[in-house]
Amino acid sequence: MPDSLLFGTEVVLNGLMAGVLYALVALGFVLIYKASGIFNYAQGVMALFAAMTLYGIMVGQVPFSHLINAIFGTHIHHFGWEIPAILAIIVTVVVMVAFAWLVQQYIFRHLVGQEPIILFMATIGLAYFLEGVADLMWGSEIKALDVGLPQGGSFWIEENTQWLGMGNENFYGFFLDQLDLIATVIAAVLVIALVAFSQYTKQGRAMRAVADDHQAALSVGINLNFIWVLVWSVAGFVALVAGIVWGSKSGVQFSLSLIALKALPVLMLGGFTSIPGAIVGGLIIGVGEKLFEFALGPALGGATENWFAYVLALVFLVFRPQGLFGEKIIERV
Amino acid sequence: MFYREAGDFKVSYQQDSQTFPIKFDRYRYYAVMAFAFLVVPFVINDYWANAILLPFLIYSIAAIGLNILVGYCGQVSLGTGGFMAVGAYACYKLMTAFPDVSMIIHVLLAGGVTAVVCVGFGLPSLRIKGFYLAVATLAAQFFLVWLFNRVPWFYNYSASGQISAPERDVFGVIITGANATATATYLFCLVFLVLCALIARNLTRGTIGRTWMAIRDMDIAAEIIGVNPLKAKLTAFAVSGFFIGISGALFFAIYLGAVEVGEVFGINKSFLVLFMVIIGGLGSIFGSFAGAAFLVLLPVVLKVVGVDILGWPTDIVAHLQLVIVGALIIVFLIMEPHGLAQLWRVAKEKLRLWPFPH
Numbered sequence: 001m002p003d004s005l006l007f008g009t010e011v012v013l014n015g016l017m018a019g020v021l022y023a024l025v026a027l028g029f030v031l032i033y034k035a036s037g038i039f040n041y042a043q044g045v046m047a048l049f050a051a052m053t054l055y056g057i058m059v060g061q062v063p064f065s066h067l068i069n070a071i072f073g074t075h076i077h078h079f080g081w082e083i084p085a086i087l088a089i090i091v092t093v094v095v096m097v098a099f100a101w102l103v104q105q106y107i108f109r110h111l112v113g114q115e116p117i118i119l120f121m122a123t124i125g126l127a128y129f130l131e132g133v134a135d136l137m138w139g140s141e142i143k144a145l146d147v148g149l150p151q152g153g154s155f156w157i158e159e160n161t162q163w164l165g166m167g168n169e170n171f172y173g174f175f176l177d178q179l180d181l182i183a184t185v186i187a188a189v190l191v192i193a194l195v196a197f198s199q200y201t202k203q204g205r206a207m208r209a210v211a212d213d214h215q216a217a218l219s220v221g222i223n224l225n226f227i228w229v230l231v232w233s234v235a236g237f238v239a240l241v242a243g244i245v246w247g248s249k250s251g252v253q254f255s256l257s258l259i260a261l262k263a264l265p266v267l268m269l270g271g272f273t274s275i276p277g278a279i280v281g282g283l284i285i286g287v288g289e290k291l292f293e294f295a296l297g298p299a300l301g302g303a304t305e306n307w308f309a310y311v312l313a314l315v316f317l318v319f320r321p322q323g324l325f326g327e328k329i330i331e332r333v
Numbered sequence: 334m335f336y337r338e339a340g341d342f343k344v345s346y347q348q349d350s351q352t353f354p355i356k357f358d359r360y361r362y363y364a365v366m367a368f369a370f371l372v373v374p375f376v377i378n379d380y381w382a383n384a385i386l387l388p389f390l391i392y393s394i395a396a397i398g399l400n401i402l403v404g405y406c407g408q409v410s411l412g413t414g415g416f417m418a419v420g421a422y423a424c425y426k427l428m429t430a431f432p433d434v435s436m437i438i439h440v441l442l443a444g445g446v447t448a449v450v451c452v453g454f455g456l457p458s459l460r461i462k463g464f465y466l467a468v469a470t471l472a473a474q475f476f477l478v479w480l481f482n483r484v485p486w487f488y489n490y491s492a493s494g495q496i497s498a499p500e501r502d503v504f505g506v507i508i509t510g511a512n513a514t515a516t517a518t519y520l521f522c523l524v525f526l527v528l529c530a531l532i533a534r535n536l537t538r539g540t541i542g543r544t545w546m547a548i549r550d551m552d553i554a555a556e557i558i559g560v561n562p563l564k565a566k567l568t569a570f571a572v573s574g575f576f577i578g579i580s581g582a583l584f585f586a587i588y589l590g591a592v593e594v595g596e597v598f599g600i601n602k603s604f605l606v607l608f609m610v611i612i613g614g615l616g617s618i619f620g621s622f623a624g625a626a627f628l629v630l631l632p633v634v635l636k637v638v639g640v641d642i643l644g645w646p647t648d649i650v651a652h653l654q655l656v657i658v659g660a661l662i663i664v665f666l667i668m669e670p671h672g673l674a675q676l677w678r679v680a681k682e683k684l685r686l687w688p689f690p691h
């Protein structure tokens with residue numbers, strides 16, 4: 001095989017991996033949007049908050065220690081214990097459920113029936129609020145999250161694909177990050193679990209009923225408040241998974257919350273209301289932006305990843321406004 | 334007692350269609366204008382100009398521009414930062430290419446260039462609606478910032494990649510660069526703000542504003558009663574782009590003087606202006622002023638209280654500011670989705686009946 005084709009394949013593979021990560025974030029959006037019609041901009045910050053909380057619990061940081069020290073003049077910082085990752089994850093899930101309850105109880109319960117755009121603005125406000133709280137609680141420095149996921153390239157794949165080069169000396173086999181591979185597996189499991197949950201459990205079916213029609217669901221005796229808390233909790237859990245994967249990859253820091261912005265074009269492409277759409281959209285964007293950067297990036301001055309996804313989604317939407325898998329938008333007067 | 338139409342007789346057509354139909358409102362307006370033009374310039378100093386007044390004036394222009402698009406025409410845009418960058422870079426290119434032409438013309442032209450760009454990115458709005466459009470405008474935000482970062486022509490091949498405003502004067506008074514006085518920069522921005530506000534106020538109560546509002550309330554219904562959605566949406570994008578471009582040009586040339594595009598005109602700027610519009614009140618010119626004033630003053634007040642009075646570290650105050658801004662937005666949306674402008678309207682109604690409320 002010629003060089004460029006080989007490298008192209010590697011770019012596609014890496015793009016697929018990146019796409020899985022985008023899809024992971026996009027999933028959280030779709031869940032909340034389907035069930036409550038809220039376009040949750042705070043999803044990225046939720047991932048950041050979850051990852052920071054997980055880290056803080058693992059190393060035994062005292063929450064708000066900075067603020068407390070500033071007010072009372074004390075010098076506390078750590079409890080002095082360390083908690084194994086698995087236990088910390090469970091505690092973090094509890095925190096995210098509590099967060100979901102708070103959000104529902106104090107914010108979105110009061111905004112039922114408002115226009116979608118008002119709800120969207122509220123989630124932007126929530127994103128700011130949560131970002132501030134996360135920084136106050138755990139400090140804003142970059143943290144290296146390590147929950148035991150493997151790092152670095154996978155030698156096994158590298159060795160076993162070397163023959164593809166057919167004696168080409170520049171080719172040492174495909175380079176794939178182990179973490180990306182794990183992330184793919186995690187994402188796949190998560191999606192299967194979510195689909196199973198929404199198809200086969202009572203709560204999952206209630207969730208789908210609410211997604212279809214709030215009032216009809218209410219009239220057959222579904223507790224809307226509970227379902228919304230449930231949905232936010234599930235979204236919080238997805239955010240935690242995304243936070244763990246991204247946090248292990250590049251450290252827990254502010255830029256983690258920006259992955260929400262990366263997930264937006266994924267959603268547009270796949271349609272806001274479709275879980276398969278989020279995944280296919282994520283893969284298309286992941287591969288598309290890597291290939292585009294590979295093929296045209298050097299000619300255009302590089303860093304085209306910043307905008308390629310958006311422009312692709314924009315062009316795509318002009319031809320199909322509801323996205324790939326979205327429900328057809330029917331408007332009535 | 335105040336804001337009462339009674340006894341305020343209109344005897345000519347012109348009087349009936351003036352901008353402020355209520356007498357008290359009109360006098361209040363004159364009083365504010367007199368204060369802004371005749372008192373403030375003589376008492377202003379550098380701190381007040383740079384910390385509060387200039388950002389307030391410039392953000393007000395941007396907020397009015399965005400309010401026309403979001404509040405009046407209902408097209409949500411998250412690309413304000415990118416469009417402000419267009420204004421700033423257009424102004425920079427014009428300033429360096431034609432040093433002898435007046436700054437007033439440069440700023441207006443920068444607004445024009447931004448209007449054209451804004452219309453270009455507004456074209457998809459004919460097909461895409463709601464959230465999809467909001468995300469589509471993010472394409473403008475990221476693409477434009479990338480463009481100004483990566484194409485050296487825009488920053489005249491300067492080594493740092495920054496643009497910095499050369500010294501220019503208007504009618505012999507220096508208004509850009511380090512030697513500009515607070516009074517001069519303040520007055521220059523104020524003139525633009527007053528003109529923009531007047532234009533916006535009169536556009537929104539005329540035919541064009543009503544077509545915008547018809548589109549906002551329900552675009553299909555508007556189309557059926559004969560509003561041309563193409564014309565209405567694109568004029569909204571154009572007018573909004575014009576204002577935002579002017580504010581971007583002023584922000585760069587008058588206020589900051591030197592700009593690094595990713596830092597100054599990033600996505601946060603888009604959100605900041607959007608928050609001003611929401612907190613101030615969607616679909617209200619006064620609301621744009623109120624929102625801009627609120628969000629310009631808030632960090633200053635927090636800094637004074639937190640850092641200077643309580644003596645907390647600056648990073649904590651910065652984080653607290655995020656918390657407070659976020660919480661305020663949520664509280665506003667829950668308590669008063671129509672923003673500060675609605676509070677003002679309610680206050681006016683109360684004042685109208687005062688002191689005999691029954």
